[in-house]
Amino acid sequence: NAGVTQTPKFRVLKTGQSMTLLCAQDMNHEYMYWYRQDPGMGLRLIHYSVGEGTTAKGEVPDGYNVSRLKKQNFLLGLESAAPSQTSVYFCASSSRDRASDTQYFGPGTRLTVL
Amino acid sequence: AQSVTQLGSHVSVSEGALVLLRCNYSSSVPPYLFWYVQYPNQGLQLLLKYTSAATLVKGINGFEAEFKKSETSFHLTKPSAHMSDAAEYFCAVSGANTGNQFYFGTGTSLTVIP
Numbered sequence: 001n002a003g004v005t006q007t008p009k010f011r012v013l014k015t016g017q018s019m020t021l022l023c024a025q026d027m028n029h030e031y032m033y034w035y036r037q038d039p040g041m042g043l044r045l046i047h048y049s050v051g052e053g054t055t056a057k058g059e060v061p062d063g064y065n066v067s068r069l070k071k072q073n074f075l076l077g078l079e080s081a082a083p084s085q086t087s088v089y090f091c092a093s094s095s096r097d098r099a100s101d102t103q104y105f106g107p108g109t110r111l112t113v114l
Numbered sequence: 115a116q117s118v119t120q121l122g123s124h125v126s127v128s129e130g131a132l133v134l135l136r137c138n139y140s141s142s143v144p145p146y147l148f149w150y151v152q153y154p155n156q157g158l159q160l161l162l163k164y165t166s167a168a169t170l171v172k173g174i175n176g177f178e179a180e181f182k183k184s185e186t187s188f189h190l191t192k193p194s195a196h197m198s199d200a201a202e203y204f205c206a207v208s209g210a211n212t213g214n215q216f217y218f219g220t221g222t223s224l225t226v227i228p
Binding site for chain 1: 148166218
């Protein structure tokens with residue numbers, strides 16, 4: 001049982017390049033989330049999904065797109081990377097009971113945009 | 115609206131001393147409250163959570179937190195700090211009206227001095 005995994009662990013992009021971050025969970029969770037973590041700002045929600053085929057915007061969605069084609073996977077895309085998107089990205093998942101349920105986090109992806 | 119405030123971005127304690135990390139929340143509905151810990155270069159791990167059962171919540175690694183509605187607080191404590199407790203600690207709030215969203219504090223970095 002691997003929990004939540006993220007690919008890749010590190011990535012360096014040039015401004016304007018695109019990339020996709022992959023999140024996978026093996027806990028059969030309905031809900032999945034993408035956060036970014038920046039110094040002094042805690043974690044901020046980018047997008048989330050309440051089930052296969054669904055996505056919704058979080059607090060800071062601009063510049064990102066997501067897809068949830070399979071229940072176990074949640075992809076985060078950057079179409080045209082900007083230096084402001086340099087951050088550590090965390091994926092999380094939780095089961096059906098939303099507000100009180102624990103979110104389980106992946107190990108993170110450290111992204112640098114030059 | 116939901117939010118959390120963590121007082122003190124950096125806290126230092128001596129090994130064996132009391133650990134006290136402060137978290138105050140703002141919520142228009144009864145909240146669910148969480149403390150997560152993040153070790154260097156790792157994802158977030160749940161320490162404990164309050165979901166309207168007992169107001170004193172015990173978590174892993176000897177940590178506990180007390181929900182005080184009158185003070186809108188959920189401070190994290192540990193009687194005796196250990197070197198392995200050095201990490202970043204995040205308080206988070208969710209509620210019945212937040213959908214799937216957790217709102218995280220900005221984090222407190224705990225240093226344990228030998």
